[in-house]
Amino acid sequence: MYRIAIIPGDGIGKEVMESGEYLLDKLDLNFSFEYGEAGFECYNKNGVTLPEETIKIAKKSDATLFGASTSTPGQPSPIINLRKELDVYANLRPIKSYRGVRSISDNIDFLIVRENTEGLYSQIEYEQDNKVIAQRVITRRASEKIAKVAFEQCIAKQKQKVTCVHKSNVLKKTDGVFKESFYKIAENYPNIESNDFYVDATAMYLITQPQNFDVIVTSNLFGDILSDEGAGLVGGLGLAPSGNIGDDHGLFEPVHGSAPDIAGKGIANPCSMILTIAMMLDYLKEYEISNKINKAVENVVSAGKTLTPDLGGNSTTSELTKSIIDEILEGDY
Template identity: 75%
Template sequence: MNYHLNIINAILLIYEQIVVSEIMYDIAVISGDGIGREVMSACEYLLDKLDLKLSFKYGEAGFDCFNKNGTTLPEETIKLANDSDAVLFGASTSTPGQPSPIINLRKELNVYANIRPIKSYKGINSIHDDIDFVIVRENTEGLYSQAEYGDENKVIAERIITRRASERISKAAFNLCVKRGQSKVTCVHKSNVLKKTDGVFKESFYKIAKEYPQIKTEDFYVDATAMYLITQPQNFDVIVSSNLFGDILSDESAGLVGGLGLAPSGNIGDHNGLFEPVHGSAPDIAGKNIANPCSMILSASMMLDYLGEWEISNDIKGAIEKVISDCKIRTPDLGGDSSTMEVTKAIVKEII
């Protein structure tokens, strides 16, 4: 009897594994403008080579979309993103007088935590070779609320900071610290000047910290943090900050490890995930097939983590590390002369 039960259980386990491997993921693809299209095309090429079932569905956003449709972010694109298992976004060119499509899409999806990993790679010349931290940036308010008004003589931008959003992003930072197996979360603010808004942010951070007694905490002013990122970046594990500060510090941090071409990001909420390279649309090099695809591909790796495909995600990250450390096939931003697709194909070769 036990023998037959064991056989049945084994069959059920095999069936369960087969069902899991047959999961079809609906991925919304929004290439945007400039090199966003080129790196997205490279990313799709790589994802097509993986042992995954992905259904790509396409939406429009950005400058060219505005010229075509009269809006930088059509309702159809928002619906597509909301109905998908995850979203891949390339890059968009700013449209004068129009709202940012990526900022608005983040708000529409309520992806309140912008996650930007910063990691040093062998073969990249930098002062520090032991960098491995992440910046967690509040994604829905702050100065990026886009609440501006005034006239030609005086313009005012509202900086909106709420306890709810500050506590929520602090909790996300602490949870990520636990997930990464690290030991410290640093709060970045400017409460000596912005006493009320950043006062709320700092207070919220330390309120949530009480729920994680095993995690060390510290806080620095944003200007001091900018210096510490240059002089002692290896001392950070997880940094949490408001929208504008987090954006600026993450670009600075990318410069420590090879530039924006190696800087991925994920925007995570309770029900949605949006993944994009940190870089912009770079119109100066668009169409030349020399954009570094690694940031986009690493963002796709973050997407696979989000979907629970950890093994394949790790394979992608390992392949990128191998290609970079070999120093043979690199795009111009890393000192090489390879094309976007040459780098992508080299990464694929390391995976398969």
Template identity: 75%
Template sequence: MYNLAIISGDGIGQEVMSACEYLLDKLDLEFSFEYGEAGFECFNNNGTTLPEETIRIANKSDAVLFGASTSTPGEPSPIINLRKALNVYANIRPIKSYKGVNCIHDDIDFVIVRENTEGLYSQNEYGDCDKMIAERVITRHASERISKAAFNLCIKRGQSKVTCVHKSNVLKKTDGVFTESFYKVAKDYPQIQTEDYYVDAMAMYLITQPQNFDVIVSTNLFGDILSDESAGLVGGLGLAPSGNIGDHNGLFEPVHGSAPDIAGKNIANPCSMILSAAMMLDYLGEWEISNNIRNSVEKVIADCKIRTPDLGGDASTMEVTKAIVKELI
């Protein structure tokens, strides 16, 4: 029996989470669900975007599934604060091309490992009406920790190269520490090829030669931007899952946001949420089932018959989900 914390959040987060729960109920595994609130609607109801009770539920769970949250003006991001509360320092975002999706490159299979606890997402901002300052916090400890996570993931995936992305030619101290830490850790992995690029050049290379990368590691903001760019290479955010991994907790979420423009229409692509659940099952050690889920998603996408509007179809969220479950069972 796995105890899962379910935090649907706002907008399409609620719809894709319902689809994900439907799929989980069909698996030959036992789950208990405990529900927590977070996001804009939560703020309207409780005066906070992330209640302490939600953090408590997440902390005592075997894993956390998070849908999406809408930004609340003047309030901290609930997902960023939840990541910090759980100390899930490695944000893992796989990027994979799928047969049946029109892509410039059809051989993409890399992963972005994003430092998840500091950088500009430290949310340390201050100033007055004329000048605002955001502190960019980069520590050697967090930089070495995320670099180790990237190298270990490269070995786990059976790949051969880790690429460090930074901007140390301008941010000489902060990104200097990040890059130095990367190469310090690299000495412990002599079998892995290493390279590094400035983030602006990397943004170009992801468009022109994405098949040349295996594992990419970067700071919080750069990793966030590059992973959204990369999702555009393989069909959009509806196919982009992510996992937030720490030493004691795992938090899994689709990369997409709450998409209020389509919320309530039952047309959101559930694949990124379902693939995030597959990553959760990897984390829990249920590798056979997680691989079966990924294979089922791939078959439904390749079939081209049942797909949501973001991929050129007219199917609903649940129609796609049921097609995946049909392949699965």
């Protein structure tokens, strides 16, 4: 039996989590769920955005599933802090185009590997002499670790190229370390092509030639921004899953936020959560079921009969969820 920590969070995080739990209940696997609180509503109730009890639940679980959280003014981000507590230093964000969904290109299929523990997201900020300063922390150790993950993911996904994204022409020391660390690790993978681009150029190339990317490895802030751009290439954040992987823990979350503008309307796209669950099952080495989920999402989305408004349809969250689950249970693959 797999022990799964469930942290619904705020807004549509709770709605898509219901879809995720419904899916997990239908699979031919044994799960036990333990629930934790986090986010804006949690802060209003408990005075903290991420209680110690939630951290304990996540640490003793086989994997953690997180919905979404609304930002709380003046308070730390619960998901950033949970990533740090679990030391899940690699954020994996796949970008894939689907038939029937409007996208820049029909053959987009790349992975963004984002360093998850430092950079500007170190949250080290302070005021000094009428200035507000944020420290950007980049270490050789973390840079080498994330580069290794990128090359290993390239092998696992049977890709040919890893691209390092940085801004070392301006951030000469911090991104200089990131770039140097990347090429140091690249020496251990002579059969994989390695190259690098500045982040501004990469932002343009994702629009003009997205099919030329296989695996992108980059720092925390750049990865956050580029992965949202990548989602925009293939139909939006409703199709954007992610996994946070470390040596001892796995934390999985859809890329989208809590979307308060549509929360409670029952129209949130559950595909990002469902694809995120497929990533979680990969992490748990349940590859056959993970592949079925990915294929079912692809088939249902491509058919175009049951789509939520963000994908051009008029179906509800529960209707799309049911269509995908029916495809998983009935599909011959």
